[in-house]
Amino acid sequence: MTIQEMKRRKRELGYSNAKVAELSGVPLGTVQKIFSGETSYPRYATLQALEQVLGEPSSTTGKCFVNETTAPYLTKKQGDYTLEDYYAFPEDYRIELIDGVIYNMTSPASAHQLIAGYIYNQLFNHITGKHGDCLPMISPIDVQLDCDDKTMVEPDVIVVCDRNKVIKRCVYGAPDFVLEVLSPSTKKKDMIVKLNKYMNAGVREYWMIDPDKKVVSIYDFEHEDYPLICGFEDNVTVSILDGQCQIDFREMYNYISFLYED
16 A cells, blocks of 8 residues: 555545554654655555555455454554453454554455365365374464464464364464465565564464465475465475375366456
8 A cells, every 4th residue: 555545545534643643553753754755665564554544445455454443442552462452352353463463354255265265175184084183274263373462363274283282262372384365455464474473483384375366385484495486287285294285276276266257
């Protein structure tokens, strides 16, 4: 979202600079400099915080944003939120908490759900067929990634091989495998913020699937040979399962190809 688009959206919402600062956690002086043009190249983290407040509603652009109905629950500066605040949101709100920052999540599109469901099914069939101990799980599932009170994520598909990490409330600690299906509202977060979070938390393997570009990005953190870029015509091996499980993306695409027809 460009600064000009943010300015337009700010006018539409009737927000003052002070209101934007309050909702985003960006200092008022910084907000004033950005919208006056004094600051031409704001930091990415600052733009991300502003976009959460000023992004268009998901029905029109699919952006990730903090809207008017969310605002009453956002009483702190972004970065200061904890699990106590996370659990204070109503259950029908889809949010993530990452390093004290609340991220709103839009409902996934059809392709998103079908891709995640297909891959979960392939993982489940392989693991149960081998009588393995690993547990494949599909969203919605809370993952307390860092075992602290500042982060709770909701990946699309995970595999957890240490069953002690699966408690009644959530998955407590890093899964072995994480898959995220990218969407316009989550792409930046999944490709930058969560990529680094998963790597540093101890996730062994991270897949990002871009349905629009028909691309799969594989990060095998254990072997530090990444990213491996594959397409929807490839067979892709799941490394954490000893290379014995392959996902046939050509078959997966045939399953959802009707969504790509004009």
